[in-house]
Amino acid sequence: MFLDIKKEVNYLIESCGSTELESLVKETGAYIINDVDLPKSTLGMTVRSDGQTAILVNTSVKGPKKDFIVAHELGHNVLHHGQSATFFRRFSAGLQIPQIEAEANEFALYLLLRCSEIDTKYSFNVFDFVRSYELPDSMARFIKYEKELK
Amino acid sequence: MTVFDRVKELANKQSISIVELEEKLGFGRNSLYSWKKKTPNGDRLTKVADFFGVSTDYLLGRTNDKTALSPKEIEDIGQMADRMISGLDSENDINFYGEPMSDEDTASLKTALLVALEMNKKRSKKQKD
Numbered sequence: 717m718f719l720d721i722k723k724e725v726n727y728l729i730e731s732c733g734s735t736e737l738e739s740l741v742k743e744t745g746a747y748i749i750n751d752v753d754l755p756k757s758t759l760g761m762t763v764r765s766d767g768q769t770a771i772l773v774n775t776s777v778k779g780p781k782k783d784f785i786v787a788h789e790l791g792h793n794v795l796h797h798g799q800s801a802t803f804f805r806r807f808s809a810g811l812q813i814p815q816i817e818a819e820a821n822e823f824a825l826y827l828l829l830r831c832s833e834i835d836t837k838y839s840f841n842v843f844d845f846v847r848s849y850e851l852p853d854s855m856a857r858f859i860k861y862e863k864e865l866k
Numbered sequence: 867m868t869v870f871d872r873v874k875e876l877a878n879k880q881s882i883s884i885v886e887l888e889e890k891l892g893f894g895r896n897s898l899y900s901w902k903k904k905t906p907n908g909d910r911l912t913k914v915a916d917f918f919g920v921s922t923d924y925l926l927g928r929t930n931d932k933t934a935l936s937p938k939e940i941e942d943i944g945q946m947a948d949r950m951i952s953g954l955d956s957e958n959d960i961n962f963y964g965e966p967m968s969d970e971d972t973a974s975l976k977t978a979l980l981v982a983l984e985m986n987k988k989r990s991k992k993q994k995d
Contacts, residue, residue, distance in 0.1 A: 747989070749981065752982070753977075753978065754975065754978050755970070755971035755974045756971075761978065761979075761982070763979060763983060763986065765946065765982075765983050765986045765987070766986045766987050766990035767986075767990055768987075768989045770982040770985055772982055
């Protein structure tokens with residue numbers, strides 16, 4: 717199935733009227749649980765039951781990377797409603813990432829691009845961008861909207 | 867507020883009488899009225915709590931949290947978590963991929979999962995209330 721991820725992100729931001737991550741999560745009807753320990757190998761988790769969607773983020777993750785994980789889980793919520801595989805585990809073997817994880821990464825990075833105000837005075841490339849979220853350079857391949865970074 | 871008062875209040879909300887409730891639960895006539903004075907036994911208390919989807923603590927007046935889970939709901943969530951972790955539950959969303967997890971990881975994941983399932987349940991009860 718072909719997903720227009722960019723369109724989904726833009727639509728979400730437009731209907732929410734904000735680029736604030738927390739508001740965007742709320743807009744999808746989900747909520748974040750911040751204070752429950754997850755195993756080290758699991759950075760984020762989405763649990764759907766009783767018509768509710770809980771997004772859990774590993775308590776050891778702080779700062780910008782946490783935003784990425786929330787955005788990634790949000791991507792699952794928007795793109796893969798009703799599909800399983802909603803764990804975001806440690807980035808491991810790059811080629812082994814299933815399609816829906818790749819889509820959630822793409823969603824997350826585009827969303828964060830939209831949310832952040834990048835100062836265009838400085839040269840800023842895709843690698844700088846993923847590094848600013850403490851992500852490995854290999855994540856840059858999920859950024860398909862390099863024009864936005866100009 | 868006695869246990870009976872709480873039961874009465876919950877029954878009123880569902881527009882059923884105490885007598886009807888006794889019949890539905892297979893209790894003897896007027897047995898619930900005795901709850902005005904004495905504390906009911908655990909088995910019967912559990913039956914009433916499950917019927918209304920509240921916790922036994924709520925019936926006993928130990929908490930005012932109406933969304934606290936009933937004994938059956940707690941049991942259901944435990945079973946749901948087990949099924950989700952073993953990947954047999956397709957109705958509720960969760961799955962694994964990537965590195966195999968150690969037993970320790972699986973245990974801590976299950977704890978987190980139980981918290982999330984409980985919070986989801988409580989939120990859904992609150993919305994219905």
